[in-house]
Amino acid sequence: MRFQFSDEDQRFREECRDWLEDNIPREKRPLNAVDAVDFDRAWQRRLFDAGWAGINWPSEYGGRGLPIVRQVIWLEEYARAHAPWIGSNFVGINHGGPTLILNASEEQKAWHLPRILKGESIWCQGFSEPGAGSDLAGIKTKARIEGDELVVNGSKIWTSYAQVADWQELVLRTEEGSQRHKGLSWVICDMRSPGITVRPIQKISGQTEFAQVFYDDVRIPLANVVGGLGNGWKVAMSTLSFERGTGFIGEQVKLSQDIEELLDSARASGRLGEADIAEQIAQLRAEVFALRAMTYRNISEVARTGQPGPEASVIRLFSSDLRQRIERLAIALAGETVLDFRYGDDDFITDYLLGFAVTIAGGSAQIQRDIIGERLLGLPKSR
Amino acid sequence: MDLTPNEDQLALQGATADWCSDNMPLEQCRARPAGTWRQMGEMGWLDMTGPAMGLDHGTEALIFAELGRFLAPVAALSTAVYRRWTGTEGKAALAIASLQAVRVADPDGASVALGVADGRALLYGLPDALDAAPGLDLSSPLALLPGAAAPQPVQDGRAAAHLRLLAAAYAVGCADAARDMGAAYACTREQFDRPIGWFQSIKHICADMAVRASVARSQLYYAASALDADDASADMHIAAAKRLADQAALENSRANIQIHGGIGMTDEAYPHLCLKRAHLLGFVAKAGREALLQ
Ligand SMILES: Cc1cc2nc3c(=O)[nH]c(=O)nc-3n(C[C@H](O)[C@H](O)[C@H](O)COP(=O)(O)OP(=O)(O)OC[C@H]3O[C@@H](n4cnc5c(N)ncnc54)[C@H](O)[C@@H]3O)c2cc1C
Numbered sequence: 001m002r003f004q005f006s007d008e009d010q011r012f013r014e015e016c017r018d019w020l021e022d023n024i025p026r027e028k029r030p031l032n033a034v035d036a037v038d039f040d041r042a043w044q045r046r047l048f049d050a051g052w053a054g055i056n057w058p059s060e061y062g063g064r065g066l067p068i069v070r071q072v073i074w075l076e077e078y079a080r081a082h083a084p085w086i087g088s089n090f091v092g093i094n095h096g097g098p099t100l101i102l103n104a105s106e107e108q109k110a111w112h113l114p115r116i117l118k119g120e121s122i123w124c125q126g127f128s129e130p131g132a133g134s135d136l137a138g139i140k141t142k143a144r145i146e147g148d149e150l151v152v153n154g155s156k157i158w159t160s161y162a163q164v165a166d167w168q169e170l171v172l173r174t175e176e177g178s179q180r181h182k183g184l185s186w187v188i189c190d191m192r193s194p195g196i197t198v199r200p201i202q203k204i205s206g207q208t209e210f211a212q213v214f215y216d217d218v219r220i221p222l223a224n225v226v227g228g229l230g231n232g233w234k235v236a237m238s239t240l241s242f243e244r245g246t247g248f249i250g251e252q253v254k255l256s257q258d259i260e261e262l263l264d265s266a267r268a269s270g271r272l273g274e275a276d277i278a279e280q281i282a283q284l285r286a287e288v289f290a291l292r293a294m295t296y297r298n299i300s301e302v303a304r305t306g307q308p309g310p311e312a313s314v315i316r317l318f319s320s321d322l323r324q325r326i327e328r329l330a331i332a333l334a335g336e337t338v339l340d341f342r343y344g345d346d347d348f349i350t351d352y353l354l355g356f357a358v359t360i361a362g363g364s365a366q367i368q369r370d371i372i373g374e375r376l377l378g379l380p381k382s383r
Numbered sequence: 384m385d386l387t388p389n390e391d392q393l394a395l396q397g398a399t400a401d402w403c404s405d406n407m408p409l410e411q412c413r414a415r416p417a418g419t420w421r422q423m424g425e426m427g428w429l430d431m432t433g434p435a436m437g438l439d440h441g442t443e444a445l446i447f448a449e450l451g452r453f454l455a456p457v458a459a460l461s462t463a464v465y466r467r468w469t470g471t472e473g474k475a476a477l478a479i480a481s482l483q484a485v486r487v488a489d490p491d492g493a494s495v496a497l498g499v500a501d502g503r504a505l506l507y508g509l510p511d512a513l514d515a516a517p518g519l520d521l522s523s524p525l526a527l528l529p530g531a532a533a534p535q536p537v538q539d540g541r542a543a544a545h546l547r548l549l550a551a552a553y554a555v556g557c558a559d560a561a562r563d564m565g566a567a568y569a570c571t572r573e574q575f576d577r578p579i580g581w582f583q584s585i586k587h588i589c590a591d592m593a594v595r596a597s598v599a600r601s602q603l604y605y606a607a608s609a610l611d612a613d614d615a616s617a618d619m620h621i622a623a624a625k626r627l628a629d630q631a632a633l634e635n636s637r638a639n640i641q642i643h644g645g646i647g648m649t650d651e652a653y654p655h656l657c658l659k660r661a662h663l664l665g666f667v668a669k670a671g672r673e674a675l676l677q
Contacts, residue, residue, distance in 0.1 A: 001392075001441035001608040005384045069384060263676065272676065282672035286623035290598045293605035297386040304387060314597045317590070369590035370583065377566040377589050379580035 003296065005073065012070055016077040019050060029084040031346045033209045037122060037164040040087045044119025053093075053117040058101065061113035072249060072299055079253035086250065088161040092116040092123035095242040096169050099186070103227035103235045108188065112167070124165035125243075126156040126189065126213060127236065133158075134367050136236065137180040141215060142173040143187075145222065150174065150187065152195075152218040158361070162198045162211035165191045170220075171236050174229055184232030186239070188224040195219070205353035206343030243362050244316045251358075252295055252319050256288045258326050262333070271333065280329055287322050294318070310375040317368040320358035327352040386604045392442050399446050402426065403453040409560060412454040412522035412656055420456060420474070420492065429462045432545075433470075440545070444552040444607040448600065451556020454522045454660050458489035460549045460667065461497040464504065468542040478507050478528070479666045485528040488663065490515050496528070497537070497546070499668040504542035505534035520663040521656060541610070544618055547625050547668035548606060554628035554664045555599045561635035561657040562592040565642040572644075579642070588638050595631035602627050622674035632661035 005013065025043060030036040047053045048062070056071040057063025064070075086093060097116045100109055115121040132138035141154025152172060159168070168189040175183025191198075195218040200208040227235040263281055266272040272281070294315050301309060330348045331338055341349040359365040373379040388396060407419060423429060428450065430436055431443045443463070450459060457477045465475035476490040478498030485507060487496045496507045507528060515524035537543075566589045569580030579585045606624035609617040636658035640647035647654045 001388065001439075001604050002385050002612075003605050003608045004612060004614075009384065278676060279672055282675035283626070285675050286602070286626050287598070289605070289620060289623045290602035290627055293386060293601035294598060296384055297601045297604060300385045300387040303385075311597065314594050318594050318598055366583070366587070369587040372590035372593050373566075373580070373586035376593055377562075379566060379569055379586050379589060380578050382581050382583055382586065 003293075005069070009069060009073060013073045013077060016052070016074050017081070019052070020077055020081040020083055023050070024081055024083050028346070029087060031344065031350075032207055033088060033161050033164050037088050037161075039084070040089055041119040041122070043084055044089050044093075044117075048118045054097070054113075057097065057113065057117065061101070061109055062117045063113075068299055068302055072295070075250045076253050079250060079257055082257075088122045088164055089116075089119060091125050091161065091165075091169070092121060092167075095125070095239050096123040096167075098242040099169065099235060099239040100226065102238050103186070105226075108224075108226060112188070121167055122161060122165045123167045123169060124159050124161045124191070125239075126159055126162075126168045126170040127239075128158045129155060130157050130212075134364055136171075137184075137233070139171060139173060139184070141170075142176075143185070143220070144176070145174070148222045150185075150220045150222060150225075152189075152215040152220060155212060155214050157212045158201075158210050159198075159213050160210045162191070162213050163200050163208075167191060168213075169239060171232050174225075174232070181233040183230055184236070185229050186226045186232040186235035187220055188226060189218070189220055193218050193220065203354070204356065205350045206345075207354075240363065241312065244312050244368075248316065248319065249295060251323070252291055252315075255319065255323055255326060256292060258330070259284050259288045262326070262330060266333065277333070284322070284326055284329065287318075288326075291315070291319055291322060310371065313363075313368045313371045314376070316363070317365055317372065320365065323358055324355050327355045386601070386608070388441075388445055392445055395442065396445050396449055399426075399428075399449040400452070403449060403455070407453050407455060409453045409656065410653060413517070415456065420458070423455070423459060429459060430466055431463065432467050439611045440548060440607040441604065441611055444548060444603055447549050447552035448556040448559070448603065451553030452560045454557065454560070454656060455553075456489050457520075457523050457553070457663065457667075458493065460546060460553060463549060464542050464546045465495070465497045465506070465537075467545060468504070468537050468539045469506075475506070476509065477523075477667065478505070478534075479663075480505070480534075485534075486518075487513065487515070487526050487528050488518075488520075488523040490526055491524065497542075499543045499546050500534075502543055503540075504537040504546060506537060507534045508532055520659040522660060523663055543668060544610060544621050547621050547670060548603075548610060550664055550667040551599075551603055551606070551621070551625040551628040554625075554632040554661065555596065555603050557657050557660050557664065558592070558596045558599055558628065558631035558635045561632070561639040561654070561661075562589070562596050564654060564657070565589055565592060565635070565639040568639075568643055585642060588642060592635045592638050595627075595634055599624070599628040599631040619674055619677055622670035625668065625670050626675070629661070629665045632657070632664060636661045 029039050054063030055066050055074050056068045059065035129139050143150035143152045168191055170187045170189040172185050172187055174185040195216040197214040198211045200211045202208045271277050331352050338349055374381050431438045461475040461477040474493040476493040476496035477488040478496035479486045480498050480500045490513045494509055496509055513526040515526040518525035569585050570578050572579050602624040606620040609620045640654045643654050646652045
């Protein structure tokens, strides 16, 4: 067991650090999705041109084909340098792209993957519906087949970045009368197609970053089905495993930044002298160390076996709870000043409010506990 | 960077678990057969990081977590540290010093006890006849050390960190044991015509046990490899490992009793054995929070 990185990995880390130091955008990333998308595209393009996009993606599709540990090093340095939040490129980079690498045809991969890496394609995720959130198999948005096209009707909701996205990973019921996990397909949908209406929704932090999407006879070529018609459940599960697994490493790394800042500011303000505050910070710091150790352990496992195991749910559940506790402490230390927050502000109070999502989105904490109980501990399935 | 056990380590871990379930089951921890201590020595567990075997702390922590899962005798902790840093043979009982008294766990056949106080590993000479009887932890005979002969510090400063790491490994094992006992019971005990593990309120208690055990084990591996590297951060990471492992052992043990219902309250059933062991481990080489605020 070695927590240290090899000399070559260290050299790679220094390269990352040097480049980030010289190239991080000076201007702050705009708060709202619509304002931020140009920023996100330009930044992603710069990352691509310098060879930092798709570090562990296959080289034939524009990636660098490096081991996953290099991706982790990059993300650590990225957070350390306070580089901008990935924003509207989250879906494409963290789970749309990886799903395509695993399941898509050569043509689909060759067309889409380089565009994702270059920031030319912004993706969004159309899984959840008004009537189907935790129970994803309950989706009703359906498509009938006409010639070589799917014709889609229905609605998706909570679709992050729908208002700015070019493409969508869309899960549809493509078989009339099919039940639950059967008869679903994972489809690449062009968000500019006629018949799509996007209604943005405002969050408790003030941003309008997600939306409800309506489909009225939207035509999608059958060639855009990924992984085969009717195999949507399997493909969607691989998407979720990327979303819950490696997709969150960046967010986890940021937590260690946050707790170090809390420690420094509590020391500077003298509040570290209060026993209960010192105790909370010591506890959170120990847990943040452990989160890094878990991530390293998981990455080592992926490097050894080639895929993330159900342990990803353990990390997800732990890190989302830890994030919320760190943000609660930040709020507690700030005292009455939190009352001055207004929509449009972008600070730790925004993070605190946005942080409520991490135990809801991508499988709620309750669903993660079910997964851990059933898949890791072998308890009887409740559903 | 690699924080998973390699093939050799996995083989050793598997062999340890097999041996323990055959020869040192948790269920018999209140009265180990006379030969157990000798056999543990023969297995090499008390000398792993010494010059003869030359294994690293990563491997040792992995094996001690297995031993901890079976509530193995606690003198293995102090003895491994004693032998490693004093180059002496023999058994060292586990000393737990407070301002008022020095308690000695597992003193049978030991002429010395080792514990950590004020961040240093200390050796206490033991009188010939120490009457030890089970205390709260029914698997660890306990005696009060009479008189106050001044303890001798162990010269090498790493001894204290070593004991802390091994105690954390035992606590990780204890947390695993409680998790597995709880999950197994939740699969078999039926109420309302179904296993109680079907109910989410029980399932989610089990899931939280799995999280705590995994968190603590990950940090244990990281801390062990930091000690192996003699890294400047080792003390801090060992303190984190100890804190999280103690919490996991205690919380999982409590949850396990809850999952067992009435039978969990009985002396005859096993859940309380983990709880009581967890309480004892919490006092072994305690790390103050200062180590985590550096
Ligand atoms: C900020 C944010 C961004 C999102 N972005 C996207 C996106 O881009 N694309 C997309 O498709 N979706 C997205 N989602 C949707 C997200 O995946 C769903 O919110 C999530 O799956 C939960 O579904 P729901 O909101 O319908 O809640 P529900 O499923 O109705 O859950 C409500 C409550 O009931 C609990 N619950 C439900 N079922 C069970 C059960 N079996 N056992 C115990 N408790 C249960 C839940 O844990 C929760 O606490 C986003 C959500 C958020 C908050």
